[in-house]
Amino acid sequence: MSWLLALPFFIPITTALIAFLARGRKHLCSVISITGCFAALCVSIAIVTLVVSGGPQAAQMGDWQAPYGITLIADRLSAVMLLISAIVGLCVALFAISDINENRVKLGFHCFFQLLLAGVSGSFVTGDLFNLYVWFEVMLIASFALLVLGGEKIQLDGGIKYVALNLVSTLLMLTSIGLLYGLTGTLNMAQLHISLAEVDNPVAISTLAVIFICAFGIKAAIFPLFFWLPASYHVPPVAVTAVFAGLLTKVGVYALIRTFTLIFPNDLGFTQNILLGAALLTMLTGVLGAAAQYEFRKILSFHIISQIGFLILGLALNSPLALAGTVFYMIHNIVAKTNLFLISGTAQRLAGSYELNEIGGLYKASPLLSTFFFIAAFSLAGFPPLSGFWAKLLLVKASLDQTAYFVTAVALITGALTLFSMSKIWAEAFWKPHPQGHCKSLYSLSVAERLQRLLPVSLLASITLILGFMPEPFIEYALGTAGELLHPDDYLEAVLTGSSH
Amino acid sequence: MEGPLAVVVGILIATGVYLMLARDLLHYLFGLVLISNAANLAIFIAGRLTRASPPLIPEGQEAPQIVVANPLPQALILTAIVIGFGLLAFALALIAQVYRELGTLDVDRMRIAEPVRPKRKKSL
Numbered sequence: 001m002s003w004l005l006a007l008p009f010f011i012p013i014t015t016a017l018i019a020f021l022a023r024g025r026k027h028l029c030s031v032i033s034i035t036g037c038f039a040a041l042c043v044s045i046a047i048v049t050l051v052v053s054g055g056p057q058a059a060q061m062g063d064w065q066a067p068y069g070i071t072l073i074a075d076r077l078s079a080v081m082l083l084i085s086a087i088v089g090l091c092v093a094l095f096a097i098s099d100i101n102e103n104r105v106k107l108g109f110h111c112f113f114q115l116l117l118a119g120v121s122g123s124f125v126t127g128d129l130f131n132l133y134v135w136f137e138v139m140l141i142a143s144f145a146l147l148v149l150g151g152e153k154i155q156l157d158g159g160i161k162y163v164a165l166n167l168v169s170t171l172l173m174l175t176s177i178g179l180l181y182g183l184t185g186t187l188n189m190a191q192l193h194i195s196l197a198e199v200d201n202p203v204a205i206s207t208l209a210v211i212f213i214c215a216f217g218i219k220a221a222i223f224p225l226f227f228w229l230p231a232s233y234h235v236p237p238v239a240v241t242a243v244f245a246g247l248l249t250k251v252g253v254y255a256l257i258r259t260f261t262l263i264f265p266n267d268l269g270f271t272q273n274i275l276l277g278a279a280l281l282t283m284l285t286g287v288l289g290a291a292a293q294y295e296f297r298k299i300l301s302f303h304i305i306s307q308i309g310f311l312i313l314g315l316a317l318n319s320p321l322a323l324a325g326t327v328f329y330m331i332h333n334i335v336a337k338t339n340l341f342l343i344s345g346t347a348q349r350l351a352g353s354y355e356l357n358e359i360g361g362l363y364k365a366s367p368l369l370s371t372f373f374f375i376a377a378f379s380l381a382g383f384p385p386l387s388g389f390w391a392k393l394l395l396v397k398a399s400l401d402q403t404a405y406f407v408t409a410v411a412l413i414t415g416a417l418t419l420f421s422m423s424k425i426w427a428e429a430f431w432k433p434h435p436q437g438h439c440k441s442l443y444s445l446s447v448a449e450r451l452q453r454l455l456p457v458s459l460l461a462s463i464t465l466i467l468g469f470m471p472e473p474f475i476e477y478a479l480g481t482a483g484e485l486l487h488p489d490d491y492l493e494a495v496l497t498g499s500s501h
Numbered sequence: 502m503e504g505p506l507a508v509v510v511g512i513l514i515a516t517g518v519y520l521m522l523a524r525d526l527l528h529y530l531f532g533l534v535l536i537s538n539a540a541n542l543a544i545f546i547a548g549r550l551t552r553a554s555p556p557l558i559p560e561g562q563e564a565p566q567i568v569v570a571n572p573l574p575q576a577l578i579l580t581a582i583v584i585g586f587g588l589l590a591f592a593l594a595l596i597a598q599v600y601r602e603l604g605t606l607d608v609d610r611m612r613i614a615e616p617v618r619p620k621r622k623k624s625l
Binding site for chain 1: 526529533536537539540541543544546547548549573574577580581584587588589591592595596598599602603608611612613614615
């Protein structure tokens with residue numbers, strides 16, 4: 001049992017070590033990386049199955065009982081995040097074969113990529129706040145390396161801004177964890193839920209809650225802490241951007257959800273308003289920023305911010321339906337966003353640039369790629385019957401239930417503006433003729449490269465379609481997750497008394 | 502002892518923030534170093550400062566016989582120092598490389614990733 005919960009980060013770390021030894025050989029490295037991702041996927045499916053049938057599963061590392069040792073725990077939220085990040089990892093590893101050049105592989109691309117996945121998975125399974133900090137750092141240092149790997153001028157420029165602002169978030173997180181320990185004497189998240197309720201110091205608790213919002217808010221890129229994201233996400237190779245876009249900010253959101261459902265549940269009256277305001281402004285500023293951009297990846301980067309607003313919105317509304325909306329939105333968004341970035345990479349390969357005024361004619365040159373873009377983009381904009389529609393529906397319904405009509409209006413306006421940006425990309429990159437007159441077709445690529453580029457895209461697009469056409473089991477799962485988050489009794493029991501090993 | 506040390510943390514953070522407000526990247530990094538030390542010191546104080554003995558359990562016993570100091574914050578700080586050292590060393594190396602490639606440490610002049618005048622549609 002305890003080994004199964006350690007595998008989601010043990011496998012990527014092992015893979016990273018092997019990939020480091022084999023870094024001189026590009027194909028061997030790719031094979032190792034894909035095998036590792038596939039193994040991680042199998043493990044995460046096993047964990048999801050266990051959690052669905054048996055409730056939250058906990059494991060005490062080194063047999064130190066909670067709250068003294070480090071606890072690993074998978075509840076429904078952790079399990080689904082593990083699964084979705086394993087899928088994203090596998091897709092990006094496949095795409096990376098053709099997107100990452102030999103030089104970057106020699107510098108250790110696959111090693112850092114696997115370490116990033118280890119950091120992400122570790123953050124999802126840990127039940128200890130300080131351990132969460134450590135996994136955040138693993139993820140952070142790997143993302144630093146991936147961002148500047150190759151050392152082009154533009155990468156260094158974007159990288160320095162990313163590094164500078166994320167280090168601030170790290171320090172805030174460390175300080176707030178230290179102060180929380182001073183207040184309660186524990187760092188086990190389940191124990192914190194109990195201990196913090198007994199602390200009679202509302203000023204200190206409120207201050208800590210706000211520092212946590214700032215620390216995780218920088219990672220999650222919420223308003224007004226998101227400026228590192230549009231400065232850096234368009235500089236590395238697109239495979240790196242895709243995995244960043246899919247996973248990094250979502251780990252920040254996951255940490256926010258965990259903190260404000262498990263650790264600070266009683267403080268919500270005060271922090272809820274901050275989160276709500278931040279969510280609405282994040283949605284609007286993100287989507288307006290995207291409207292001003294004319295570069296494929298910059299538009300998508302600003303949309304990441306706008307989507308983060310929706311995720312935080314569900315947390316701020318804090319009803320079972322709203323939290324279920326957040327969980328469903330997260331699944332939908334990770335898949336659609338990663339897919340859009342992968343498609344933008346292939347579009348650049350065919351048309352020659354990311355600048356929308358320098359490209360065109362993609363619809364005529366490769367209808368298949370256009371179809372995939374259409375599915376992902378219009379799902380993001382919330383078109384029925386694609387996955388984004390159900391995700392937005394849950395959140396809009398939740399806001400209407402609380403008669404928060406202003407929130408509903410902002411969510412719908414954001415949806416409309418998202419559609420504006422997506423149709424801008426569609427009109428500029430896909431419909432209008434190529435300014436140089438000719439756009440390469442998919443068939444000009446070698447069979448192997450076509451497969452490496454289209455297989456992950458089609459896999460992610462089919463997940464979007466499945467989420468869209470058969471949303472019921474997934475919404476059911478999301479509602480179950482929301483129930484666990486709002487009533488963490490099973491979670492507490494699994495950590496503090498379960499002692500299964 | 503907590504009071505004076507809390508003041509030290511405050512001074513470290515104030516100095517760090519002042520340095521980070523400079524445009525020069527190296528000043529920014531020095532500010533981060535100071536604040537990272539302040540964070541470690543804050544954890545140390547949060548673990549309560551006592552004059553108790555080191556947390557050693559005599560042979561054959563299961564629990565310490567006298568009042569001992571809390572070893573956990575120190576373990577946390579040790580981890581944080583190692584991680585912080587790695588991150589700051591990376592940041593320093595990155596800044597050195599940025600200076601070599603871009604020829605400046607003034608963040609206002611680093612406009613390659615975000616050009617002041619991005620390419621627009623011709624009609625605009």
